[in-house]
Amino acid sequence: MVIRPLAEVVDPEGETIHAGLRDLGYAGVSRVRAGKLIELDIEAAGEDEAAALAKDMSDRLLANPVIEQFEVTVREARQAPA
Amino acid sequence: MKACVIVFPGSNCDMDTFHALKTVAGFDTDLRWHRDTDLAGYDLIVIPGGFSYGDHLRAGAIARFAPALREVAAAAARGVRVLGICNGFQILLEAGLLPGAMLRNNTLQFRHEWVNLRVDSTSTPFTRECDPVRVLRMPIAHGEGSYFADAETISRLKHEGRVVFTYTDDNGRAVREANPNGSLSNIAAITNERGNVLGMMPHPERCSEPVLGGEDGAMIWRSLAA
Numbered sequence: 614m615v616i617r618p619l620a621e622v623v624d625p626e627g628e629t630i631h632a633g634l635r636d637l638g639y640a641g642v643s644r645v646r647a648g649k650l651i652e653l654d655i656e657a658a659g660e661d662e663a664a665a666l667a668k669d670m671s672d673r674l675l676a677n678p679v680i681e682q683f684e685v686t687v688r689e690a691r692q693a694p695a
Numbered sequence: 696m697k698a699c700v701i702v703f704p705g706s707n708c709d710m711d712t713f714h715a716l717k718t719v720a721g722f723d724t725d726l727r728w729h730r731d732t733d734l735a736g737y738d739l740i741v742i743p744g745g746f747s748y749g750d751h752l753r754a755g756a757i758a759r760f761a762p763a764l765r766e767v768a769a770a771a772a773r774g775v776r777v778l779g780i781c782n783g784f785q786i787l788l789e790a791g792l793l794p795g796a797m798l799r800n801n802t803l804q805f806r807h808e809w810v811n812l813r814v815d816s817t818s819t820p821f822t823r824e825c826d827p828v829r830v831l832r833m834p835i836a837h838g839e840g841s842y843f844a845d846a847e848t849i850s851r852l853k854h855e856g857r858v859v860f861t862y863t864d865d866n867g868r869a870v871r872e873a874n875p876n877g878s879l880s881n882i883a884a885i886t887n888e889r890g891n892v893l894g895m896m897p898h899p900e901r902c903s904e905p906v907l908g909g910e911d912g913a914m915i916w917r918s919l920a921a
Contacts, residue, residue, distance in 0.1 A: 621845075622843060679794075679795060679844065680843055
């Protein structure tokens with residue numbers, strides 16, 4: 614899942630990265646927001662269940678809804694070995 | 696006054712807080728481990744500063760699921776006084792015992808310095824001995840202390856007198872230069888609706904005796920004992 618600061622929340626890390634990019638000469642960058650990427654290996658009956666579990670984990674622990682939003686992406690679903 | 700300090704892996708202000716409560720304040724004080732599931736019989740529960748669980752994910756995010764926190768929530772609901780200092784404040788926010796959240800300091804620096812604090816409420820059990828016109832001096836030491844809540848919550852906290860300490864200049868004015876971390880409205884400490892749970896970023900245990908360079912922190916212990 615990708616966790617990013619809510620639009621109305623200041624992001625000093627993003628602002629500092631932005632300042633660094635400007636110093637490097639990347640004048641065309643108008644905004645930088647920094648978040649987190651969390652990868653999980655989940656055993657589940659299918660992609661929907663894996664996504665539901667990941668959403669539940671994000672709601673309860675991985676993201677703080679007061680300051681953050683998250684998106685869950687399921688990829689590389691594979692059959693459990695027999 | 697029977698008090699306890701909850702110790703998490705990564706707490707580092709637990710012994711200072713224990714000393715302040717036991718020796719300076721004279722409270723009957725225990726240290727309790729974060730796995731403890733029985734915190735009955737205490738009048739005051741303190742969650743100390745530090746870096747519980749390494750501050751991973753978000754400061755306080757993992758500690759809120761410690762078994763002791765369930766007991767803290769139950770005790771708070773019974774009206775037991777709960778004080779969260781620094782990381783303790785972050786844990787109380789993550790646990791939902793106080794509203795809002797902490798962001799990384801807007802300076803991106805770990806700020807460790809003495810700050811001025813205006814006492815905005817003397818009607819809490821933690822501040823009733825404070826003189827509202829005297830600006831207090833206490834040390835801070837944190838990297839994630841920028842208090843954030845939505846506009847409605849900030850307005851409600853102010854309206855209900857739940858902002859307890861505000862970062863100010865020497866004259867008690869909440870100017871931008873006196874804000875060490877970017878906290879909205881220079882907020883340094885808040886209480887819950889009932890007033891029995893206080894979260895504060897400054898460290899009263901680090902300024903409770905003259906040898907530490909200040910005694911303003913002892914106002915909190917004196918208020919609790921009153």
